[in-house]
Structure formats: C-alpha cells, structure tokens
Amino acid sequence: MEITTEGQQQRDEIKEFLDAHYISSSEACWCIFEFNMHAESPTVYCLQMHLPDQQLIYYIVEDITDEVLNWDNINKTQLTE
Numbered sequence: 001m002e003i004t005t006e007g008q009q010q011r012d013e014i015k016e017f018l019d020a021h022y023i024s025s026s027e028a029c030w031c032i033f034e035f036n037m038h039a040e041s042p043t044v045y046c047l048q049m050h051l052p053d054q055q056l057i058y059y060i061v062e063d064i065t066d067e068v069l070n071w072d073n074i075n076k077t078q079l080t081e
Contacts, residue, residue, distance in 0.1 A: 047079045055079075 023031075030037060048056065055077045059068045068074075 045078060048077065050077070050079065 027037075050056070053075070055075075057068065057074065
C-alpha cells in the first residue's frame with residue numbers, strides 16, 4: 001500500500017491481485033490445452049469494417065494471383081455474412 005501526503009492509504013489492486021493469484025494444476029492444464037475457461041454471454045466479435053469489395057485478403061507470396069482471386073470465400077467476411 002502506498003501512503004499519500006494526506007496520510008490516507010492508497011491500494012494498488014493490480015499488484016495485490018498479481019501477488020495473490022494462484023494457478024492450480026487443473027487450471028494450468030486447461031490453459032495449456034487451450035480449453036475454454038469460461039463462457040461469455042452474449043458473445044462479442046470485433047468485425048472489420050470495409051467498403052464493398054475492399055476487404056483484406058491474406059495469402060502466401062508463392063500463391064498464384066489468379067487463383068487467389070478465384071477462391072470461393074474471397075468475398076465472404078464476417079461483416080457480409
């Protein structure tokens with residue numbers, strides 16, 4: 001705890017949490033195997049906003065450009081679907 005000039009104590013809640021946080025063996029296994037620890041309701045997704053036909057396309061440099069542009073899901077994004 002920090003003491004301010006007025007004599008009041010100020011808590012550092014983040015430090016207290018990190019100092020007292022304990023990860024059990026079962027929780028560690030869940031994290032290692034990437035199981036869901038909890039569910040969020042409602043589920044929230046971050047959608048990329050884009051103009052029509054201006055979405056980002058990720059591809060490998062060695063891919064042939066014509067093939068990339070003819071992919072079946074090239075026009076499908078979370079925003080448009």
